[in-house]
Amino acid sequence: MAAIFKLLKKTKPTNDTIVIQNEKKEIIHGGHDDSNWLVSYADMMTLLCGFFIMLFSMAKLDAPQYDGFKEALAKQFGGEYIPGGKQTAKFMTQILQEMGILDQVIMKSDYTGVEIIFQSTVFFDTLSSAISDKGKKILEELAKKIITRETAEKRKYKIVIEGHSDSRPVLSGIYPSNWELSGARSARVARLFIENGFEKERLTAISYSDAFPVVSERKPTGEFDEESLSKNRRVVIRILEPKQDSIPFPNQSTP
Numbered sequence: 001m002a003a004i005f006k007l008l009k010k011t012k013p014t015n016d017t018i019v020i021q022n023e024k025k026e027i028i029h030g031g032h033d034d035s036n037w038l039v040s041y042a043d044m045m046t047l048l049c050g051f052f053i054m055l056f057s058m059a060k061l062d063a064p065q066y067d068g069f070k071e072a073l074a075k076q077f078g079g080e081y082i083p084g085g086k087q088t089a090k091f092m093t094q095i096l097q098e099m100g101i102l103d104q105v106i107m108k109s110d111y112t113g114v115e116i117i118f119q120s121t122v123f124f125d126t127l128s129s130a131i132s133d134k135g136k137k138i139l140e141e142l143a144k145k146i147i148t149r150e151t152a153e154k155r156k157y158k159i160v161i162e163g164h165s166d167s168r169p170v171l172s173g174i175y176p177s178n179w180e181l182s183g184a185r186s187a188r189v190a191r192l193f194i195e196n197g198f199e200k201e202r203l204t205a206i207s208y209s210d211a212f213p214v215v216s217e218r219k220p221t222g223e224f225d226e227e228s229l230s231k232n233r234r235v236v237i238r239i240l241e242p243k244q245d246s247i248p249f250p251n252q253s254t255p
Contacts (some may be wrong), residue, residue, distance in 0.1 A: 006080065007224070013169055018071075021133065022252045024147050026081060034217070040227050044115075048131050052222070056173030067251070069240075076089030077114045085109045085110050085111045085112060085113055085241065086109065086115065087115050088113055088114045088157075088239055088241065089107070089109035091149055092107065092109075092114045092116065092239060093107065095142065095145045095146075095149075096116070097103065098123040098140055098145075099138065099145075099184065102153060104118075105117060105118055105123065112238075112240055112244050112248050113157070113158075113237045113240040113241045113243060113244060114236045114238070115237070115239075116236070116238075116239070117228060117234055117235075118130055118163075118234060118235045118236075118237070119187070119231070119233065119234055120164075120165075120233040120234055120235055121230070121233070122134070122135055122138070122208050122235075123138075123139070123154070123189070123235055124185055124235075125183070127170065127173040127175065127181065128173075129175075129181065129184035129185045129187075130188070131188055131189070132190065136192065139189060139192050139193070139196075140192065140196050142231050142237075143192070143193045143196040143197070143198055144196055144197070146198075147160075147196075147197055147198065154240050156202060156203045157198075157239050157240060157241070157242060158203075158204070158239075158240040158241075158244065159190075159198065159202060159203050159204070159237065159238065159239060159240070160188060160203075160206065160236075160237075160238040160240060160247055161186040161189045161192060161193075161203070161204070161205050161209065161235065161236070161237055162205065162206050162208055162235070162236040162237075162238070162250065163181075163182030163183055163184075163186035163205075163206065163235060164182055164208050164209070164210070164212060164213075164232060164234045164235070164236065164250075165178035165181060165182045165209050165232070165233055165235065166178075166210055166213075166217060166229040166232045166233050167213070168224065168229065177209070178207050178209040178210055179207055179209045180207075181206070182208060182209050183206075184234045185235060186205040186206055186207060186235065187205045187230050189205070189235060191206075192202045198253040204247065208250065210232065210247075211232065212250040212251070213232045214231055214232055214234070214251070215231050216228060216230055217226040217232060233238045
């Protein structure tokens with residue numbers, strides 16, 4: 001055996017031997033790591049993720065479609081999702097039923113909240129902004145029930161009161177135009193809410209005059225339609241969802 005080792009020492013290394021030695025040296029020094037590309041890939045994915053998050057933060061979501069997506073997703077997984085507007089509409093329907101005036105109002109709802117439409121004659125006499133006794137009773141009870149609901153659910157609704165008039169000019173009284181008249185009416189309703197414990201920071205009173213009619217006021221002959229005029233003279237109370245940060249415009253009819 002000793003003779004064999006001596007012979008190997010004297011033998012000139014072949015190319016194969018050199019390759020083996022080189023491979024051993026590469027292993028000793030760490031060699032080439034084929035997984036290094038993962039680092040660059042991960043960095044790129046992180047940057048892309050940050051980029052899309054930035055785009056999403058600047059995007060304006062379509063709230064109805066977003067609610068629809070969440071509702072469909074909840075159903076897919078066996079759960080239930082009720083959009084905020086529907087929940088508010090459900091409890092407002094219950095309140096109006098308890099008050100016995102559900103058939104005297106028009107109620108609409110969407111993702112922003114609920115709007116309750118009262119004919120102006122429920123609260124006011126012609127060309128007057130003084131709330132009638134009947135109107136005070138309705139508004140006081142409505143305000144108190146909303147506050148009770150807020151306390152129970154620990155939610156803070158925003159209330160918007162809209163004053164609307166018909167398009168006939170004001171010819172007498174203390175108000176020079178429909179703008180002042182509808183503004184005074186909405187302000188009186190807002191003040192009544194405050195007097196019954198509602199926080200003024202969450203109240204808005206708006207005058208729309210005749211800018212947003214719900215029906216066309218004239219007959220085909222060009223004369224005013226009294227029934228249509230009465231529909232356009234209205235007070236709208238909007239109960240907005242707590243997260244709603246803008247006031248939706250009224251729906252306008254096509255004359």
